[in-house]
Amino acid sequence: MIALRFGGYQPARSVHTRGLHALAGAVAQRSDGELAIEVTENVVATGYKAADLFDLVARGALDGCYFASSYLAGRVPALEVLDLPFQAGSRALAFAALDGAGGGLLASAVADATPYRVLGYWDNGIRHISNGVRPIHAPADCVGLSLRTLDSALHQAAFRAVGFRPAFIDVAELAKAVAERRVDAQENPLTNMINFGLQAYHKHVSLTGHLLGVALLLVNRARFDAISEESRGLLGDAVRESEMVQRGSAAEENAACLTLLAEAGITPVGPDAIDLPAFQAAVAATVDTAAGAFAPELRRAFLGS
Numbered sequence: 001m002i003a004l005r006f007g008g009y010q011p012a013r014s015v016h017t018r019g020l021h022a023l024a025g026a027v028a029q030r031s032d033g034e035l036a037i038e039v040t041e042n043v044v045a046t047g048y049k050a051a052d053l054f055d056l057v058a059r060g061a062l063d064g065c066y067f068a069s070s071y072l073a074g075r076v077p078a079l080e081v082l083d084l085p086f087q088a089g090s091r092a093l094a095f096a097a098l099d100g101a102g103g104g105l106l107a108s109a110v111a112d113a114t115p116y117r118v119l120g121y122w123d124n125g126i127r128h129i130s131n132g133v134r135p136i137h138a139p140a141d142c143v144g145l146s147l148r149t150l151d152s153a154l155h156q157a158a159f160r161a162v163g164f165r166p167a168f169i170d171v172a173e174l175a176k177a178v179a180e181r182r183v184d185a186q187e188n189p190l191t192n193m194i195n196f197g198l199q200a201y202h203k204h205v206s207l208t209g210h211l212l213g214v215a216l217l218l219v220n221r222a223r224f225d226a227i228s229e230e231s232r233g234l235l236g237d238a239v240r241e242s243e244m245v246q247r248g249s250a251a252e253e254n255a256a257c258l259t260l261l262a263e264a265g266i267t268p269v270g271p272d273a274i275d276l277p278a279f280q281a282a283v284a285a286t287v288d289t290a291a292g293a294f295a296p297e298l299r300r301a302f303l304g305s
Contacts, residue, residue: 007040008020008040008042010192010195011195014192049173065217072114076110078294086158086211091123094212097302110218117224156168161283163282174186179201190258199260205261208271
């Protein structure tokens with residue numbers, strides 16, 4: 001039997017952990033015991049930082065993982081097409097591109113620049129802003145607030161343009177940084193806010209929907225290439241099933257999290273009370289510069305231009 005070890009960085013209730021278990025279950029159903037997925041739900045609980053997953057997979061301590069695409073954009077610039085802030089369209093359109101030619105282009109770019117192969121694309125949630133200082137309706141409300149961001153130069157440039165003081169903090173330190181008020185604000189899907197207990201400290205949540213995050217499901221390329229063609233095909237079919245489960249869970253999670261926020265006494269600032277055009281104007285130069293660097297086929301696949 002071939003056992004592939006996949007790891008993650010979120011707790012058991014997260015949609016990503018559910019996705020890993022869906023992948024393991026789908027492989028088990030298809031393989032007649034010839035192939036198995038072993039799941040390490042949360043490497044952070046064993047003393048690693050979340051970003052250590054990249055090294056663990058690269059050197060073969062794990063065979064695969066999921067991770068937010070933004071963290072690889074420094075090595076794979078094409079991935080920034082998924083990171084244009086305050087431009088998010090619908091989930092359906094985004095994943096149509098990822099399941100088609102656009103996803104193929106990104107997978108090739110990742111394989112060319114890293115020791116990984118992209119197996120699939122998971123829903124990393126629609127990102128919103130929370131903070132412990134004041135409600136955020138417009139860029140003027142962001143001025144002077146420190147903001148935890150992902151490890152993305154593009155994200156940081158955009159949030160700086162709307163008035164924040166952005167800084168990267170590994171997700172392993174996020175809850176502690178918020179509790180200790182090392183940052184005033186953070187941006188994440190609601191599910192992450194709940195999973196990390198941030199609602200205890202951030203009573204102001206603005207449903208900015210500024211980005212639809214994408215999680216790459218990655219595998220060590222050499223390890224993947226070493227297994228049989230039949231096993232690779234089986235794994236690919238199981239990945240497609242895990243995508244359906246994980247994306248469905250992510251879409252449903254938003255309503256559940258809004259209920260949990262209400263139970264915590266938090267009424268978010270809704271989209272109708274947020275000046276999206278003002279945010280878009282503030283980041284326009286940053287977005288235009290990034291988009292101008294994409295290859296024409298990448299712009300056509302994701303931006304329609």
